[in-house]
Amino acid sequence: MKKKYLYFIHGANCGSWVWEEFSEFFKIKGFNCLTPDLRFHKANQTDRDVNDIGTISLLDYASDIRKDLSALDEEPVLIGHSMGGLLAQIVAQSVPVRAIVLLEPGPPAGLYPKKSAFLQGIFAVLHYGFFWKAPVMPTFEQISVTSLHMLPPEKQQEVFNRFVYESGRALSEIGFPVLDRHAAAFVDFKKVISPVLVIAGSKDRIITPELARSIANNYKNNTYKEFPEHAHWILQEQGWENVAEFIFDWLEKIEE
Structure with missing residues (x-):
């Protein structure tokens, strides 16, 4: 595969730092x-x-x-995690991309988990006054149970200490799409024509494997992969290298 751009999109309350391990891995591979x-x-x-x-x-x-993508001289591969996975799907409706990698992606409007901490996390914003326009920050107690539970305790605190405030409006658009007249979280799956890889963690309490698979099934050209012993912080959990290696192999395969 000729080495191309990988454009990484992080999730809610985070920053580019969540990709430190992955970006180093793929830089070594020549991307x-x-x-x-x-x-x-x-x-x-x-x-x-x-x-x-x-x-x-x-x-x-x-x-x-x-x-950002309009300034590139080649079509990129989009790689998104959590809310970043939803953003990758939204962008790919209108921007040509080589492929899309969705790690435990946020669900487009209309796809709801049956049993998941996803909705618990969304409803947690309700205690903010005018939550749909408020900056939102989860507590350590919330995030350690829903997202960081496969990390060692000291790593959980280290990760949480790097969290930043998130947009209450963006979270509301994800959690309550029926109330959003702009349909921000809506994705027309037929407009996404690139190969799509959806990755799930078997112990993910936010984006359960069932939800991740339902997202994948909406795309004609999809690959679904579930990793055991991984939760929502798959980017930095023990064994993240196996996930990165699988993505690399998949990217090589689709270019054959």
């Missing part, structure tokens, strides 16, 4: 790795960033990503 922060998600998030982030829409994030 050009782009790991931007979503708008207002830089590590040293300022008070102004926190104040402004609450009203940012998924569509704003998607617009920023499309602008």
Whole structure:
């Protein structure tokens, strides 16, 4: 496979730092790795960033990503985790890409988990006044149970300490799409024509394997892979190298 751009999209409350291991892995393989922060998600998030982030829409994030991609001289591979996986799907409706890798992706509008901490996490924002336009930060207790439970305790705290505030509007668009007149979380699956790889963790409490598989099944050219002993923080859990290696092999295969 001729080495191309990999454009990584992180999830909610995070930043480009979640891709440190993956980007290093793929750089060694010869890829050009782009790991931007979503708008207002830089590590040293300022008070102004926190104040402004609450009203940012998924569509704003998607617009920023499309602008980045328009500057590239080659079609990239999009690699998204969690909310970043949903953003990858949104962007791929209108931007030509070589392939899409969705790691435990956020669900497009209309796909809901039957039993999942996903909805618990979404409903947790309700205690914020005017939550649909508020900056949102989970507690360590919430995130350690729903997302970080396969990490050692000291690593859980290290990861959480790097979290930043997220847009209440974006989370509301994901959790309550029927109330969103802009249909920000809607994906027209037929418009996504590139190969799609969906990866799930068997112990993921946010994006369960059942939900991940249902997302994959909406794409004509899809590959689904479930990794045992992995949860929602698959990017940095023990054995993440196996996940990265599988992605690399898949990218090689689709170019044959």
